[in-house]
Amino acid sequence: LHLTDTPLASIADHAFYGINDTLQELHLVRTEMTQFPTEALKILGLLKVLNIDGHKIELLAKGSFAGAQFEGSLEKLHLVNGPLTELAADIFGSLKKVKTLDLHGNQLGTLKKGQFKGMREVEILDLSYNNLTKLDATHVSDLTKMTWCNVSNNALTEITRGTFARNTVLRVVNMAANAIRKIDANTFRGMRFLRRLYLSDNMISDVGRGTFGSVTRIGTIDLARNRIKKVDFQMFFQLNYVELIDLAENEITEIQKDAFKDLYLTHINISHNRLETIEPKSFINCANMTVLDLSHNLIRAIPRTAFDETTYATEWIVTHNLLTNMTQLPLSNMTGLKILNVSYNNLVEIPKNTFPKLYELHTIDVSHNNISHIYNAVFQNLLSLRNLNLSHNALEKIGPSTFGTLPTLLELDLSYNRLRDITRGALAKTTGLRFLHMQHNKLEKVFQIPISLNELNLSHNEIAEIPEKTWPTMNSLLGLDLSHNRLGNNLARGSFAGLLTLQRLHLVSNGISTVPKDSFSDLGTMQYLYLAHNNISELPKGAFGRLPILFELQLTDNGLETVADRAFDGLLQLLTLNMSRNVLRSVPNGAFFGLVSLRRLDLSHNLLTTIDNKTHGLLDDCLSLDELNLSHNRFSFVTRKTFPSDPYIPYRLRSVDLSYNTMSIVTGDLKVGTGTLENEVFRMPANFTTLHLQHNKLNNASYDALLRLSNLTLLDLRSNELTRFEPELVKRMKVSNLTVALGANPLQCDCYMRPLFHHLRLLPSIGVVYRELECAGPGSLAGERLYNVSDELLACVPAVEDDAFRPLPDxxxxxxxxxxxxxxxxxxxxxxxxxxxxxxxxxxxxxxxxxxxxxxxxxxxxxxxxxxxxxxxxxxxxxxxxxxxxxxxxxxxxxxxxxxxx
Structure with a gap:
C-alpha cells in the first residue's frame, strides 16, 4: 500500500482493519504525520516493509513498537527525511527480525547507550544525513550481524577506539562528510572482513603508521578531500586485496619511502594535491597498478628509483604538472605500461632514450606542452604504439627520422603546432597509419603521405597549390579536408590524381571563385563535396564535370549570382544540394536538368521571387524531390508551376518550407504539386511530451490534435489572449498527468470554468501552475484568483443546463x-x-x-x-x-x- 504526497496527519486506530492479515508493505511518503501511528500499525501481523519517508515526527517515544503484531515479521524499517531529533532508549528492542534499519535524513543529534539493543539480525544500518556528534561501541555493539553501516554527512569528530570491535562481519563503512580529524592503528582493529571504507570529505590530517594493518581484506580506501599532508612510511602496506586508494584533493606534498608496498591491481589516485617530492623506493612491489593518477600536482621530476623493478602501472596519468623533460619520468621498469598521459606540462623536448622497450604501450598523449624538438627515432622502441598525440605544441619541423619505423601506429595528431616543413619521407615508415591530423599549422605544401592513410586533415594551413603527382597512387584515402587554406583557383587537372577511392573532399573557405572542374576529373569515386564559404559567383553548364556517384554538394554562402542551364549535368546520383545563403535572384528552368535522383534541395536565404516561367517549372526535372526549402526569399505568391506536377509522372514532394517570404495571400495554386505532402502538416510526433506556446497572441485554440498526443505532460499557453479553460483539457487532466499552464490570460470566470474549478477542489493540493490563474471578468471577479472564488459566483446568464457546468454538490x-x-x-x-x-x-x-x-x-x-x-x-x-x-x-x-x- 503506497500513500504518496497526501496531507495525512494521523491514522485512526482501526484504519487497517480488513487488510491487517494480508498487508506486507506499507509506504507513507511525504505526509504530515507528527506522531508515530502505533495503535494503527500494531495489528499488521504480516508487515515486512514499513517505509515512512518525509514526515513531521520529532520524537519516537518509548513503546512505539511495543505489542505490535509485526514484531516477528518486519524486515525493513525506514523512518527517513523528517525532523526526528530523539529516539527513546531501547526503542527497537522488540523488533527482533529487522534486517534493514534506515534513519537517514533526520535531525538526530545523539544516540543512547544500547540504542539498538536486541536487533541482532540487522545487516544494514543507515544513519546518514543527521546531526550525530558521536558514535561508539555502546551504540552499535549489539548489531553483531551488521555488514553495512552508513553514518556519512553527520558531525562526527572522531572514530573512537573499538567502535566496531564487536561488529566482526562488517564489510562496508561510510563515514564521509563528517569532521573526523585522525585515524590510527586502533581505529579499525577487529574489522578483518572490511571491504569498503569511505572517509572522504572529512578533516583528516593524521593517518597513523599501520592504520590499515588490521584490515588486510580491504578493497576500497577513500580518503579524498581531506587535509592529509604526506603519504607516510608504510601507510599502504601489504593490502593484498585493495582495489582503489583515493587520496585526491588533499594537501599532500610528499610521498615517503615504502609508502605503497606489496599492492596488486590497484587504482591509486593522488591527483589534485600539492605533490612535489616522491622519495626513492616510494612504490615497492606494486605490480600492475591499474591506474596511477598523479595529475594536477607540482611535480618537476620523479627519481628513477621511485619505482622498483617489479612496480609498474597499466595507465599512468601525469597531466597538469611542471615537467620540462620526458627523462624526468622513470619509464625503465614500466614494462606493463599501456597508456601514458603527460599532457598539460611544460615539456620542451623528447630527448634520446626517453622510451625503453615497452612492448605494451599503445597510447601516448603529450599534447598541450611546449615541445619544439623530438629526437630521431625516439618512439621506435615502442613496438605496440597505436595512438600518438602531439597536438598543441611548438613543433616547427618534422625531420626524415623523427618518427623512424612505426609500423603499428594507427593515429597521429600533430594539429595546433607551428609546422612549416615536413621532410619528404618523414612518415614513409609509418606504414600502418590510418588517421593523420595536421590542422592548424603553417604548412605551405602537401607532403608525402603514408600509402595506408584513410583520413587526412590539412585544414587551417597555408597551402596555396597542389601540383601534379603530389599524391601516390593509393586506394585507401577516403576523406581529405583542405578547408581554410589558400588554394584559390590553383587547383588544376592532376591535383588529385592517384586518389582512387576518395569519398569526401572539403574545400570550404579557400577563396575559390571558379569551380575547379578539371581537378575533379580524377575523382570518380567522390560522394561528398563541400565548397561552402568560397567566392563562386557563377555556375556554367556542366560546372562540376562528370561525378557519377556524388551524393551531396554544399555551395552555401558563396555569393552565387548566376546558374546556367544544365549546370549540374553529370551528377546523376546527387541526393542533396544546398545552395542557401547566396544572392540568387533567378534560376533558369533547365538548371537542374539531369538531377533525377535529387531528394533534398535547399534554396533558402536567397533573393528568389519565382522559380517558374508560368509554362515550365525549375523543379520539373527533379523526379525524386522529397524536401524543398524556399524560406527567407522574396516569394510573393505561388503559381501552378512552382511545384512539379504531371499526371503521368509520380512526383513525391513531401516537405516544403516557405517561411519568411513576402506572401500576402495564398491561392488555390498552392495545392498544385503538393498533393503528396503529409496529411496534417502541423501534426506533431506521437512521442511529444512538452509543448511551449507561451507569449503569443492566441485567442482561440482547438485541442483535438493535442489531445491525441498520449505522452503529452505539459502544455504551456501562458501569456496569450485565451479566455477559456476548455472542458476537454480537464477531462484529459483527470486521466493522465497532463499539466496545462494558462496563467496571464484574460480568463472569463463563468460557468464554463467550473469543470476545472471542480477538478481542483478534488485535488489534495493545488499546484503553482493553477494557483496563478486569475480572473479578468466578469467585473465583480476581476483580479481574483480562481481557487479563491466560490462555486456559486461562476455563473452564466442564461444558466447552462449541462451538469458539467453546474455547481458541484457537496x-x-x-x-x-x-x-x-x-x-x-x-x-x-x-x-x-x-x-x-x-x-x-x-x-x-x-x-x-x-x-x-x-x-x-x-x-x-x-x-x-x-x-x-x-x-x-x-x-x-x-x-x-x-x-x-x-x-x-x-x-x-x-x-x-x-x-x-x-
Missing part, C-alpha cells in the same frame, strides 16, 4: 428506496470542502417541510419511518440532503434534492 446519492416500511437513504461526500454534519429533509413543491433530520458526519445513511411521511395536500415530494459546515452554515444546491420514489 454530496451525491448512492441509493434511495423503501424497505420494510422505511425510506432508506445512502449518500457519500463528493467535495473536499468543510463538511461537519448533514441536514436531511423532505419537502413538497410549496417548500413545506414534511420531515427533517440532522445526521452526524460519521454516518452516511438514514432510515425514515414511512408513517412519518405525510403529505400536506401535494403528493409530489422531494428528498434533500444538505451539508452543514463546522459553523452551522448550510449550502443549498438543487442537485442535492431528488423526487421521492413511488
Amino acid at each position: 454530496l451525491r446519492f448512492r441509493e434511495i428506496a423503501y424497505f420494510r416500511g422505511q425510506l432508506v437513504v445512502n449518500w457519500y461526500v463528493a467535495a473536499s470542502s468543510d463538511v461537519a454534519d448533514f441536514y436531511v429533509y423532505i419537502r413538497d413543491r410549496a417548500n413545506r417541510i414534511i420531515v427533517e433530520r440532522t445526521v452526524a458526519y460519521s454516518s452516511r445513511s438514514l432510515a425514515i419511518d414511512g408513517t412519518d411521511i405525510v403529505p400536506q395536500g401535494d403528493p409530489q415530494l422531494e428528498l434533500c440532503v444538505l451539508a452543514k459546515s463546522s459553523d452551522g452554515a448550510i449550502n443549498f444546491l438543487d442537485t442535492q434534492c431528488v423526487p421521492l420514489p413511488a
Whole structure:
C-alpha cells in the first residue's frame, strides 16, 4: 500500500482493519504525520516493509513498537527525511527480525547507550544525513550481524577506539562528510572482513603508521578531500586485496619511502594535491597498478628509483604538472605500461632514450606542452604504439627520422603546432597509419603521405597549390579536408590524381571563385563535396564535370549570382544540394536538368521571387524531390508551376518550407504539386511530451490534435489572449498527468470554468501552475484568483443546463428506496470542502417541510419511518440532503434534492 504526497496527519486506530492479515508493505511518503501511528500499525501481523519517508515526527517515544503484531515479521524499517531529533532508549528492542534499519535524513543529534539493543539480525544500518556528534561501541555493539553501516554527512569528530570491535562481519563503512580529524592503528582493529571504507570529505590530517594493518581484506580506501599532508612510511602496506586508494584533493606534498608496498591491481589516485617530492623506493612491489593518477600536482621530476623493478602501472596519468623533460619520468621498469598521459606540462623536448622497450604501450598523449624538438627515432622502441598525440605544441619541423619505423601506429595528431616543413619521407615508415591530423599549422605544401592513410586533415594551413603527382597512387584515402587554406583557383587537372577511392573532399573557405572542374576529373569515386564559404559567383553548364556517384554538394554562402542551364549535368546520383545563403535572384528552368535522383534541395536565404516561367517549372526535372526549402526569399505568391506536377509522372514532394517570404495571400495554386505532402502538416510526433506556446497572441485554440498526443505532460499557453479553460483539457487532466499552464490570460470566470474549478477542489493540493490563474471578468471577479472564488459566483446568464457546468454538490446519492416500511437513504461526500454534519429533509413543491433530520458526519445513511411521511395536500415530494459546515452554515444546491420514489 503506497500513500504518496497526501496531507495525512494521523491514522485512526482501526484504519487497517480488513487488510491487517494480508498487508506486507506499507509506504507513507511525504505526509504530515507528527506522531508515530502505533495503535494503527500494531495489528499488521504480516508487515515486512514499513517505509515512512518525509514526515513531521520529532520524537519516537518509548513503546512505539511495543505489542505490535509485526514484531516477528518486519524486515525493513525506514523512518527517513523528517525532523526526528530523539529516539527513546531501547526503542527497537522488540523488533527482533529487522534486517534493514534506515534513519537517514533526520535531525538526530545523539544516540543512547544500547540504542539498538536486541536487533541482532540487522545487516544494514543507515544513519546518514543527521546531526550525530558521536558514535561508539555502546551504540552499535549489539548489531553483531551488521555488514553495512552508513553514518556519512553527520558531525562526527572522531572514530573512537573499538567502535566496531564487536561488529566482526562488517564489510562496508561510510563515514564521509563528517569532521573526523585522525585515524590510527586502533581505529579499525577487529574489522578483518572490511571491504569498503569511505572517509572522504572529512578533516583528516593524521593517518597513523599501520592504520590499515588490521584490515588486510580491504578493497576500497577513500580518503579524498581531506587535509592529509604526506603519504607516510608504510601507510599502504601489504593490502593484498585493495582495489582503489583515493587520496585526491588533499594537501599532500610528499610521498615517503615504502609508502605503497606489496599492492596488486590497484587504482591509486593522488591527483589534485600539492605533490612535489616522491622519495626513492616510494612504490615497492606494486605490480600492475591499474591506474596511477598523479595529475594536477607540482611535480618537476620523479627519481628513477621511485619505482622498483617489479612496480609498474597499466595507465599512468601525469597531466597538469611542471615537467620540462620526458627523462624526468622513470619509464625503465614500466614494462606493463599501456597508456601514458603527460599532457598539460611544460615539456620542451623528447630527448634520446626517453622510451625503453615497452612492448605494451599503445597510447601516448603529450599534447598541450611546449615541445619544439623530438629526437630521431625516439618512439621506435615502442613496438605496440597505436595512438600518438602531439597536438598543441611548438613543433616547427618534422625531420626524415623523427618518427623512424612505426609500423603499428594507427593515429597521429600533430594539429595546433607551428609546422612549416615536413621532410619528404618523414612518415614513409609509418606504414600502418590510418588517421593523420595536421590542422592548424603553417604548412605551405602537401607532403608525402603514408600509402595506408584513410583520413587526412590539412585544414587551417597555408597551402596555396597542389601540383601534379603530389599524391601516390593509393586506394585507401577516403576523406581529405583542405578547408581554410589558400588554394584559390590553383587547383588544376592532376591535383588529385592517384586518389582512387576518395569519398569526401572539403574545400570550404579557400577563396575559390571558379569551380575547379578539371581537378575533379580524377575523382570518380567522390560522394561528398563541400565548397561552402568560397567566392563562386557563377555556375556554367556542366560546372562540376562528370561525378557519377556524388551524393551531396554544399555551395552555401558563396555569393552565387548566376546558374546556367544544365549546370549540374553529370551528377546523376546527387541526393542533396544546398545552395542557401547566396544572392540568387533567378534560376533558369533547365538548371537542374539531369538531377533525377535529387531528394533534398535547399534554396533558402536567397533573393528568389519565382522559380517558374508560368509554362515550365525549375523543379520539373527533379523526379525524386522529397524536401524543398524556399524560406527567407522574396516569394510573393505561388503559381501552378512552382511545384512539379504531371499526371503521368509520380512526383513525391513531401516537405516544403516557405517561411519568411513576402506572401500576402495564398491561392488555390498552392495545392498544385503538393498533393503528396503529409496529411496534417502541423501534426506533431506521437512521442511529444512538452509543448511551449507561451507569449503569443492566441485567442482561440482547438485541442483535438493535442489531445491525441498520449505522452503529452505539459502544455504551456501562458501569456496569450485565451479566455477559456476548455472542458476537454480537464477531462484529459483527470486521466493522465497532463499539466496545462494558462496563467496571464484574460480568463472569463463563468460557468464554463467550473469543470476545472471542480477538478481542483478534488485535488489534495493545488499546484503553482493553477494557483496563478486569475480572473479578468466578469467585473465583480476581476483580479481574483480562481481557487479563491466560490462555486456559486461562476455563473452564466442564461444558466447552462449541462451538469458539467453546474455547481458541484457537496454530496451525491448512492441509493434511495423503501424497505420494510422505511425510506432508506445512502449518500457519500463528493467535495473536499468543510463538511461537519448533514441536514436531511423532505419537502413538497410549496417548500413545506414534511420531515427533517440532522445526521452526524460519521454516518452516511438514514432510515425514515414511512408513517412519518405525510403529505400536506401535494403528493409530489422531494428528498434533500444538505451539508452543514463546522459553523452551522448550510449550502443549498438543487442537485442535492431528488423526487421521492413511488
